[in-house]
Amino acid sequence: MKETYVDLVNIRRKVFAEIARIAYNEIDLNELERIPYNIVPGEVAKYRENIFRERAIVEERLRLTLGLNARNLGEFTKVTDGIESINVDEIRFVPPLVNVITFACEACPVRAFLVTDNCRKCLAHPCTNVCPVNAISIGKDRAIIDKEKCIKCGKCKESCPYSAIVEYHRPCAQVCGVNAIENDELGRAKINEEKCVSCGRCITQCPFGAIADKSQIYQLIKALKSKDHMYAIIAPSFVGQFGVLASPAQVFEGIKQLGFKDVVEVSLGADITTLNEAKEFLEKVPNEYPFMGTSCCNSWTMMVQKMFPDQYKYISDSASPMVETAKYIKKKDPDAIITFIGPCISKKLEALREDVKDYVHFVITFEELMGMFVAKDIELSEIVVDEEIQDASNLGRGFAVAGGVAEAVKQTALKLEPTRKIEVESASNLHDCVKLMRIAKAGKKNGYLLEGMACPNGCVAGPGTLASLDRVKKAVNEFKSKSAYTTPLENEKIGDHPIE
């Protein structure tokens, strides 16, 4: 998340902590109406024009966090509507994952050019001169752009000596790499489900916090209380997320204190995926496939499936690190109930797939996990633990940062066939992923391994993160160097794991 969006991020996280608290303390869900008063106390609005709206928006967030749908503002629906269906200890998640809270949306104009107060009504007024449709006139106080005529070319903005003309973008729409944000009848943001790949960038970007994803923490906590064989698998980008004083070993121990039997690094699955993708690349490219795309980023593969259906077959068949790690655990414990903890919300959809749902049962983000730690009063930095975590190789741990997957597959493939020439290219934000696929479709990336990451800079910048990019990158590099294994080929833990 954007850590500088302090007030928004705090509301979001307080909601997670409250729902976790309700679940752990078995508080009656019919008390849900009281919870907004804990999060938005007092009589004076702090964030919006009135406190009623603030609390109503928090109510919707509570509903989404419980896994319920956002309500239609035009119909009377109790905040507890549908509560029996989600008050269970197994996943009850129904798409859509990403939801616009319509009455939190400020219906920002989509794109416009505006003359600001910076305009000094100068004598030169080049803005009027460069406009291809003669849309600019000089009014009483400043230049005026005729919105009906304006074709949004930007020439006026370029010409102004005072930078008085600004280009205005709707934040959520601008950051969406697949142009899935449209307008409803009131001009509010509306997500086109056919196009959306659930990357979550709109959630991070909206300055009014009007977009939110559904959560599974309530059902997960109920399962932690009622079931055994609960395992957690945690994504490579977890290091440094939970406060600077929490070491990886303390994080693992803290997760166990929440009720999990054991924790495994998803980097272990990344090692397996690396081996599979390296072998697949060496075998299939260029004779069967002109190029190959990595399979670990769910939003990237969804985008390819929706926008480039003919190229979808060139995405690696290898299961993602999340799935490989779950399979690894299932082999040791067939009754295992597995929770993926990561920076990602798209994984919540990946876990619903037919070939994944029997392996990965719950998906939560680092933010949601932090809410659980707070609800249970767990102080990670106080935990006494001295074991070292050694589930994965240096290269496997590198999956967290853009370029890491490609690097791992390339290096491993070169170890298997040292004379092969392997070209890789990485795209790390959804817009660039689309561009890369377009170029590949045109035949310009033959022989390449293409790594697609929907989040800019890779998973370390996912929507479910708590720490800044630089901080996590540094922590990931440090954790990588502590691995006992340089490449997946040396990882003893997966030594006897059959590779497809």
Added chain:
Amino acid sequence: MKVKVCMGSHCTLLGAMNILDQVEDLKNLISEDDNYNDEELEIDVLKCPGYCKNAKDNISPVVIIDDEVVFNATSQIVMEKIMKKKRK
């Protein structure tokens, strides 16, 4: 001048790392500006000192600047206090 940012769970949840990032950036900002004295600005992190356990309302995040304990700290308030004290 000693600035200590609490890294307890509750403070971390409510943005302690962001405050730390910004205060650390401030060190760079100050060292480049001759109007400020950049010697001895020590930035540290604390384990939970326990203020939140006894408080009725939310007081996180907590930042301690020399002897002053700031509750509900924001990066702008903390940085303003540092800049005031550091100004030559």
